[in-house]
Amino acid sequence: MRFLNRSAGRLSRYRRGPVAGLLLLLLGLGLTGGLYQAFSPAQAAKSDTQAMQVEKGRKLFLVGCSFCHGQNGQGISTIDGNQLGPSLVGVGAAAVDFQVGTGRMPMAQPGAQAPRKKVVYTQDEIDAMAAYVASLGPGPAVPAAKDYSVEGLTDAERQEAIVRGGQIFLTNCTACHNFDGAGGAMPRGGYAVNLHSVEPRYIYEALLTGPQNMPSFSNGNLSPEEKRDVIAYITSMRETPSYGGFTLGSLGPVAEGLFAWVVGIGGAVGFAVWIAAHSTRSTKKKAEVDA
């Protein structure tokens, strides 16, 4: 105790010295940082796994994607100036999650448009590749479930969201995806996909990143709430019953014309044949065969 008292007394002699405040501040900061570092192992582990995830993603990328997108995701140009695969710097994790998560990437073959097909990677692997591509440059992140869900809104708010979303849908989406989201044709074999069964998460990511022929609807263009509203409208259309009966594919007047001719005229002519074949004097017995 005595010793302690003495040393404290000796220290306190400098307590009004010119550098004491600075030293104390540095000591405090050092202690805080050191303690934080020492007592938060979870954070340390996460930071480790993030690096590991990026590394895992890079390995997967080198095997599955680099052939077209380049070993550093920089894209590869062919000699005549076309792209074998575009640069992925800055496309963000959302683009990877969309393209690989829907099976569009890796592509089976070059063509007008990569179709949705069987997914070949697990979600963990997709997350790893997304992390790697996100590390190449800043880009849109994978949206959280609350971004595209109307959970938590009151019924009235949800209804308002659907009405707003419907108007946004008719303004921005129907020109290619058709009034019911049944899809439409794009130049040279491209197409706007049928939205009837696309998951909200992928719709949101498609809006963010603008895959293939689709323009991207950045947050400055359609705010996150507006994106959510459009998704609310699209999913509400799936839940609404088809008031008029069978939808005939929701393709508009071409399908209607087909049905008018095949079912309507086909049926009416069939009945005309039936009526003409039955008269007061017609019998079941077939008339003599006169070839």
Added chain:
Amino acid sequence: MSIDTSKVAESNRSSAATAAKPNRAGSVALWADERLGLGTAMKKNLRKVFPDHWSFMLGEIALWSFVVLLLSGVFLTLWFKPSMGEVTYQGSYDALRGIPMSEAFASSLHISFDVRGGLLMRQMHHWAAMLFVASMMVHLLRVYFTGAFRKPRELNWVIGSLLLLLGTLEGFTGYSLPDDLLSGTGIRAADGFMKSIPVVGTYLSFFLFGGEFPGDAIIPRLYIIHVLLIPGLLLGLIAAHMLLLVYHKHTQWPGPGRTEQNVVGYPMLPVYAAKAGGFFFIVFGITAVMGGLLTINPVWKFGPYDPTKVTAGSQPDWYMGWPDGALRIMPGIESHLFGHTIAWNVFLPIIVLPGLMFTILAALPFLESWITGDKREHHLLERPRNAPTRTALMVALMTFYGLLWAAGGNDIIAIKLHASINAITYFMRVAVFVGPLLAFAITRRWCISLQRHDEQKLLHGYETGIIMRSAEGGYSERHLPISESAAYTLTARDDDEVYVPETKVDENGVAAPVGRLDALRGKLSALWFADNVQRPTRDEIEEARHHFEHELEGGHDEHAALESSESVKH
């Protein structure tokens, strides 16, 4: 009028005959007859004879769907508001509540969701309209392919063509009324079509819209055209069409007992009244089933019209599809004259082409009678094969129409068949010219082959399917003569007469040159009938018959055995 009939004999037996007491319907008919004289007027028409064939009922589909249109249309007018005044929707359809829209669109939604049976009526009305135009076209094809448009029925053909044109316009004005996104897009397109007409286009557009598009007059104007003007014209023309039918009497297929002077068939009452009346209920039933089960024009999904919006798959109804197809495949050609643009890429496919096609359609009977020089009356129908050029001409026109029709749905074809819309467009640009020519050549040769087949049946009999083996070991198929009535039916047609321009010889014996038009006519006539197979002459048929008899008489035992086995089979 009451005569005491109690003393009149009831039969040729001993007791007297008395008239049975009239039943209730009879007494009503008698009451009406005594006051209106209906019996005399109806006596002839109720016994009017119509020939029986399924293809003669195709026009009836059009007639009955028109009746369905009148009935369902009247229902719709009770709620529809033809106004472009802006209101805020407050009806039952959730996804549009609170959206500003025209009264026309709001009332369409009201009919669809808040009027009992309204959506069914809307859909029935629309399906019936599709059937109306479609059945007119099917009827038109039947009339053309069987030669029923020939003298004296040319004017009825023209009336029918007018009905088709008016039906199409009636359809367009009708599906433009709800003022939804699709119909508004259609009106906007129509505005562009009008404006493509050189010089007068913009004036026409301003006249129709009462100013710049869209204005606030177009829906009320289309409405009065749709519910009063065109239906009135349609009714009048349908009446004229049917009066002429009664006056000309119905055509019939040739056959034993059927001549140019008679009509063989069943009387109006009771047979045709029942058949036609029943057919009305069938057509009504078909439209009701379609209206109840198949969505047509779901306006609530399109939303109110707004010039800033458009939807993929924006097509007109099917009967406007072929000019739309022409528009889609037309290359973008424009000229600029004194600061004005002439949009040939719009004007040619959508204004000139339909006008030209309609003129050709209405002129077909006159064109044919001019080429063939046939001015005789025809009440017996011709089989399509016996007029190969006529048949081929219509098939070529149908091919042209069909290809343009398909081009009108190029985007739907592209997504459903995974094709490139550009490739479809390039293909169609060539196909609309090559396709009809190919179709013409193929159909014509096909018809001539069928004629040859008929000739073979007449002269060599029909193939029995019985294979005979001769003593030498060779195989042959046995042919038997066709029946008398079948032979009569096959030969009941006119010989083709090629028109030969008359050459006038003046007093010096010098032939005057044939006029250029007349020479063309002669050439066309020769081409028209070229390679046709004429029916066999009497001598040829006699010879064939003699040949058959000889074969049957001189037949070996096997022949007789085969024949008897065949008769057993029958």
